[in-house]
Amino acid sequence: MVSAPPPPETSAKIQVQVRDLTIRYGSKVALEKVSLDIREHEIFGIIGPANSGKTSFLRALNRMDQMHSSMKVDGQILFRGKDVHSWRNLYALRSKIGVVFPLPVGLPLSIYDNVALAPRLSGTKNKSDLDEIVERCLQRAALWDEVKDRLDSLGSMLSGGQQQRLTIARALSQDPELLLLDEFSIAVDPVTTMKIEDVLKELKKEITIILVTNLVQQARRLADNTAFFLTGECIEVAKTEDLFTGEVKDPRSRDYVEGRFG
Amino acid sequence: MFEATSLNRRNRQKEGLVRYLFLLMTLLLILPVLIILGVLVAKGGPVLSMDFLFTYPTDGMTAGGIFPALVGTVWLVTVALLFSVPIGVAAAIYLSEYAPDNWLTRLINLAIINLAGVPSIVHALFGLGAFVMFFGFGTSILAASLTLAIMTLPVVIVSTRESLQAVPMAFREACWNMGATRWQTIRHVVLPNSISGILTGVILEVSRTAGETAPIMFTGAAFFLPFLPQGIFDQTMAMSLHLFVVSTQVPGVPEHLPYGVALVLILMVLTMNATSIAFRMYLRNKKKW
Numbered sequence: 246m247v248s249a250p251p252p253p254e255t256s257a258k259i260q261v262q263v264r265d266l267t268i269r270y271g272s273k274v275a276l277e278k279v280s281l282d283i284r285e286h287e288i289f290g291i292i293g294p295a296n297s298g299k300t301s302f303l304r305a306l307n308r309m310d311q312m313h314s315s316m317k318v319d320g321q322i323l324f325r326g327k328d329v330h331s332w333r334n335l336y337a338l339r340s341k342i343g344v345v346f347p348l349p350v351g352l353p354l355s356i357y358d359n360v361a362l363a364p365r366l367s368g369t370k371n372k373s374d375l376d377e378i379v380e381r382c383l384q385r386a387a388l389w390d391e392v393k394d395r396l397d398s399l400g401s402m403l404s405g406g407q408q409q410r411l412t413i414a415r416a417l418s419q420d421p422e423l424l425l426l427d428e429f430s431i432a433v434d435p436v437t438t439m440k441i442e443d444v445l446k447e448l449k450k451e452i453t454i455i456l457v458t459n460l461v462q463q464a465r466r467l468a469d470n471t472a473f474f475l476t477g478e479c480i481e482v483a484k485t486e487d488l489f490t491g492e493v494k495d496p497r498s499r500d501y502v503e504g505r506f507g
Numbered sequence: 508m509f510e511a512t513s514l515n516r517r518n519r520q521k522e523g524l525v526r527y528l529f530l531l532m533t534l535l536l537i538l539p540v541l542i543i544l545g546v547l548v549a550k551g552g553p554v555l556s557m558d559f560l561f562t563y564p565t566d567g568m569t570a571g572g573i574f575p576a577l578v579g580t581v582w583l584v585t586v587a588l589l590f591s592v593p594i595g596v597a598a599a600i601y602l603s604e605y606a607p608d609n610w611l612t613r614l615i616n617l618a619i620i621n622l623a624g625v626p627s628i629v630h631a632l633f634g635l636g637a638f639v640m641f642f643g644f645g646t647s648i649l650a651a652s653l654t655l656a657i658m659t660l661p662v663v664i665v666s667t668r669e670s671l672q673a674v675p676m677a678f679r680e681a682c683w684n685m686g687a688t689r690w691q692t693i694r695h696v697v698l699p700n701s702i703s704g705i706l707t708g709v710i711l712e713v714s715r716t717a718g719e720t721a722p723i724m725f726t727g728a729a730f731f732l733p734f735l736p737q738g739i740f741d742q743t744m745a746m747s748l749h750l751f752v753v754s755t756q757v758p759g760v761p762e763h764l765p766y767g768v769a770l771v772l773i774l775m776v777l778t779m780n781a782t783s784i785a786f787r788m789y790l791r792n793k794k795k796w
């Protein structure tokens with residue numbers, strides 16, 4: 246079943262338009278015929294049980310199918326009106342899209358170098374520019390105060406929660422227009438999770454965020470619109486509050502958010 | 508109260524037994540090494556001296572030193588490394604970081620593993636046919652080193668690839684996701700974190716190359732030369748062949764002389780291995796994840 250995208254309810258511009266997206270690994274279908282719209286400056290939630298295709302969806306957005314030899318993507322993904330499959334320079338596309346994984350990845354570099362890596366790769370050399378970016382991104386990821394005195398120590402030696410905020414700072418250092426978060430709170434303590442959620446609320450003033458989460462309440466707290474994926478199908482896309490209290494098209498959506506599932 | 512059951516007790520006894528069994532096996536493994544070293548030091552030690560290292564053999568190789576063989580081995584190993592390291596490391600990077608997972612890659616991997624198992628005497632014949640005769644390098648350091656390089660390539664590739672694969676995939680994905688190319692990822696994240704493993708592999712390779720006899724016998728090493736090689740197209744003496752010669756080919760060699768040569772060869776190898784181990788320990792202390 247193809248779920249139609251919700252009718253536009255605000256005048257906000259559409260940032261990502263997905264049409265008939267189908268993702269396969271070899272002959273196995275991971276996601277089938279998904280169509281939805283993501284608006285500028287919203288947090289778009291994606292919920293659903295494991296193996297429903299959430300991570301695959303994010304991968305398709307920044308063309309990581311290139312790096313997974315068995316992954317095949319069909320359909321259209323328009324990012325700022327342009328199909329991601331027609332971008333000639335994938336590196337430029339990916340540098341506009343920040344990604345945060347379920348498990349924090351502190352690169353085995355210093356905290357400073359973790360955050361300065363992306364700007365350096367895209368050609369920023371000036372030390373004071375880099376200093377400025379590093380401080381700003383660590384500030385925005387709510388990590389600056391904890392690490393400002395030890396920017397030289399290894400990023401991979403921070404605690405899990407700190408590493409996850411470092412990962413977010415690194416994603417922000419790319420100056421992205423779109424931020425993809427994949428179940429970021431799995432390996433993070435509740436206090437840090439709340440800190441990061443506050444960060445996201447601030448960030449959405451400037452960028453668009455897609456939040457894949459295994460916690461339905463997190464989607465409820467943060468997301469403006471939410472999609473419900475189930476074993477490779479997009480069952481529902483709705484205003485988040487509607488999933489919990491309003492009308493749903495498919496009773497399974499309500500069952501899932503109320504924890505009456507499986 | 509908590510009581511150990513008879514099963515608990517039996518498990519504990521078994522644990523102790525198994526542990527000592529493994530310890531015994533380990534000791535058995537070290538024993539031959541210690542015996543070899545002990546015999547070499549006892550019998551070869553007395554001939555070791557500066558003179559032994561830095562003078563030419565005399566009296567039909569029944570006396571004097573080993574200088575030309577020592578220099579020759581350094582030549583052979585160095586030139587071999589100049590070929591095998593860049594080629595091997597580049598191939599390993601390709602196989603680990605770029606090659607798609609398809610039948611061709613799997614075939615190449617299979618070939619490399621099998622190549623590592625080819626006996627060195629076969630490499631020697633190949634080197635003779637290819638480098639000495641077909642390419643016309645003659646019996647020379649170049650021909651011998653190329654033969655050594657080809658022989659060691661698979662091992663360099665395998666050890667380098669293993670070091671690269673030890674770097675977690677998540678690091679690469681994080682880099683790709685921020686728009687880094689594969690090469691940027693390799694340069695900034697993969698290589699800095701695998702270089703210790705790669706170098707360790709290379710150093711172990713050096714020590715293996717230094718001891719090889721068969722591949723250089725037909726391709727570049729000489730029984731005896733009263734002068735040092737001047738370039739890669741000259742023949743040279745070599746430690747491993749010299750040891751073979753003084754042990755079996757020359758009559759009237761005093762008993763301690765071959766042991767002295769063997770001791771120097773082993774010391775060379777051990778020094779390199781020790782360097783490699785020290786280096787690995789140094790880098791492990793800076794382990795980053």
Ligand SMILES: Nc1ncnc2c1ncn2[C@@H]1O[C@H](COP(=O)(O)OP(=O)(O)O)[C@@H](O)[C@H]1O
Pocket residue numbers: 270274275293294295296297298299300301302313315
């Ligand atoms: N690299 C891969 N190779 C093969 N199959 C994969 C790969 N990644 C995911 N899949 C399969 O695709 C389906 C969707 O997975 P995924 O997108 O990771 O779901 P989710 O993130 O919702 O748990 C699963 O059945 C999974 O087994």
Ligand SMILES: [Mg+2]
Pocket residue numbers: 299300301427
């Ligand atoms: Mg997932």
